Amino acid sequence: MKNILSTILLAGSIAVSAQAKKDSIQFAKISTEILNKGKSYTELRELTKNIGHRLSGSESYEKAVQWSAQKLREAGADKVWLQEVMIPVWVRGKESLYIKTAKGNWKSLKMLSLGNSEGTGGKDVSGEIIMVRSMDEYEKLSPEQVKDKIVFFNYPFSQSYIETFLGYSDAAKYRTTAASLTAKKGGKFTIIRSLSSAFDDVPHTGAMRYADEQKIPAVAIGSTTADELAELLQSQKVTAKLNSNCGMKGERRSHSVIGEITGKKDQSVIVVGGHLDSWDVGEGAHDDGAGIVQSIEVLRTFKNLEIRNNHTIRVVCFANEENGVRGGVQYGKIAKESNEKHLFAIESDAGGFTPRGISLDMDPEKRKQIQSWSELFLPYGIYDFKNTYSGTDLYPLHDMGIPAAELVPDSQRYFDIHHTEEDTFEKVNRRELLLGAVAMTQLIYMIDKNW
């Protein structure tokens, strides 16, 4: 197999140096090892089925901390530790949303409160729904028109982008800002159309933020639920009634989980990570169980193939990406304080789908160097090095000038299930997940050797 794979590779490039040939053989070894002996898929089954979703602050998150520390030890980490961090505790509790037309009966809608939102304190809050299709439309409404109303932001997720992250970014402000905008004009609560690429009734949660002290509730409904509501509103008045118990419950001491293999030449650090927390629905399989188990796979592969690591390779399972990024911020703070040299950091936090590229958030020279390796990556389906963002948890490192990156998997299915009950282990394909670990291991192999 190794011979076949390297032949395929070599046939594709015009002039191959002896070094590129060596690297291509190492790439093939990494791929063959992971595709045949990788454990990330079975580990993801454990994480999702034995622990399940694991919102920061929950007991299941604490179980995931212990679990991932154990997996890092089993993978062969020289050193495993927990990095303390204070995290916000947001709790959902029971919740319901009903609608009613003048002549109709109350009808229950599938919904989820947005993360970080305050609830109604267990009381019914009701009012007439007014719908807007965009921020522009909302801005034209006077406070008199909004006062005591329920504002329904029915902004559709754009299907036109090829990379669905662009559609998500385009619609994200509705989720983050709708509540405060509604409160400012005197509305009682807000309903948003989910940030979803699918046409179904599945609501998507995700973080919202309050701009000020007027904390009214914000909930999401699925795209077909939104379409049905919009149709109702064309011909008649509709009343909504929300009852929810969600809200912030202070903070809690918790941990990110870190494991590493010590550098043989020096101890400057290469970080590979994902976030260990998830939303409190589904199983957090693609978001971001995938990134956690892939990162552990990278470390295990260096150990199993006995690849000499010049620098320290460190897996970081970040706490609280979803509703605070406290784990990422704390990691950056400690890295700065300790003056520990970081060479490079990569995160996998876009789902466990077939990888297509690596996004590079660094100076042009370093970008170019990585892009010059693209012939090595092409046989593994990795061709796209054009993006320039990095993982959310890595922004503090990036702000310190450390070259940062993110794995770019195929994005077509991600926003069908992102932050929903549907983000389960069954939605993850074994080979697609493993190929993400292959690409990250190959990249780290090259950086470790050449930087």
Next chain:
Amino acid sequence: MKNILSTILLAGSIAVSAQAKKDSIQFAKISTEILNKGKSYTELRELTKNIGHRLSGSESYEKAVQWSAQKLREAGADKVWLQEVMIPVWVRGKESLYIKTAKGNWKSLKMLSLGNSEGTGGKDVSGEIIMVRSMDEYEKLSPEQVKDKIVFFNYPFSQSYIETFLGYSDAAKYRTTAASLTAKKGGKFTIIRSLSSAFDDVPHTGAMRYADEQKIPAVAIGSTTADELAELLQSQKVTAKLNSNCGMKGERRSHSVIGEITGKKDQSVIVVGGHLDSWDVGEGAHDDGAGIVQSIEVLRTFKNLEIRNNHTIRVVCFANEENGVRGGVQYGKIAKESNEKHLFAIESDAGGFTPRGISLDMDPEKRKQIQSWSELFLPYGIYDFKNTYSGTDLYPLHDMGIPAAELVPDSQRYFDIHHTEEDTFEKVNRRELLLGAVAMTQLIYMIDKNW
């Protein structure tokens, strides 16, 4: 949206001619049209849920013929007709496979007879199982060792290839030849490990062939079933008992379905197609309902966007790809006899997954010309023009010297479900399916304009 998309595209290329700019705008129009208004996903739901699987020779295949003719008319074809072809009729019937150890009871195994296989005529046929792991191992067995035995070919699907079609090709001879090889040494029937990239108990059917008149039964079991059987065989003798009713039931007059929009400049033909038949399990969603609805989408998009087609664009829904390729052969025969000029042909028959490339089976000059358009395709995730095969149904055209091609979707999930009960509509993602139609429409737009 159009502006955004073309800006993204243009930013990526170094020198852009006025023509390339025009083409990039047309590419964006095609993509935006299909991603927002494409009907292939809802049509696939109709085909799979209202008709379901549709093996050549079955009544459901005949329903699919009528359905696809109707869809071609609705899509705006100028002309729709049925192309007569005689097809083999293979029928599965009831079937069961049991195994038993010396001390154990009979235990049922999940299985499927291979397509085209003869059965046991409704009688129990039993014998001791002997297992081989490869052709080499089987060749070393003497006729005395095989006589009256059940030969179990337990050759694993290789996980090491990045493109899973290579693993499939590698293992395919076990499915096609195991029965005749077993018969030659006096075995009673053969069991093969399914050609499956998944680790589960799902059996995969698919075509086998008899090399001569000794027609013994051939069945497939899932990969975990094979592993369990292999483990049993390590320590004890195991008897298998097969009862099946499958077999060839002659031939039947049937049809491929053809629809076209007539060329405005001349009537030389560009073919886009898939195969309308499927195996008799699951719903034939990825294989090849996807190719059918994507091909119809191409025609509809030319009509809806009022793109001038210089040449005739013809959708062909081929009959009997799975167990005979009679539709493809007949199409080629008639094309030759009628001396109808064909410019180009493309098939989609590798699943409705996110497209990654186009495989080009044609002379080097034509290949190079298509490859020179790669900058236009890159923003749509189409980067891979290295493969040199074309769709199975197109080989007769290719043999006549007509440039042929196949859509290359991501291959990671295909062989988990290929030819199984699991190949259902639910396994198809809307955006992934639509993007395949986008890529084929864009390519045909370019060929129609430039050839």
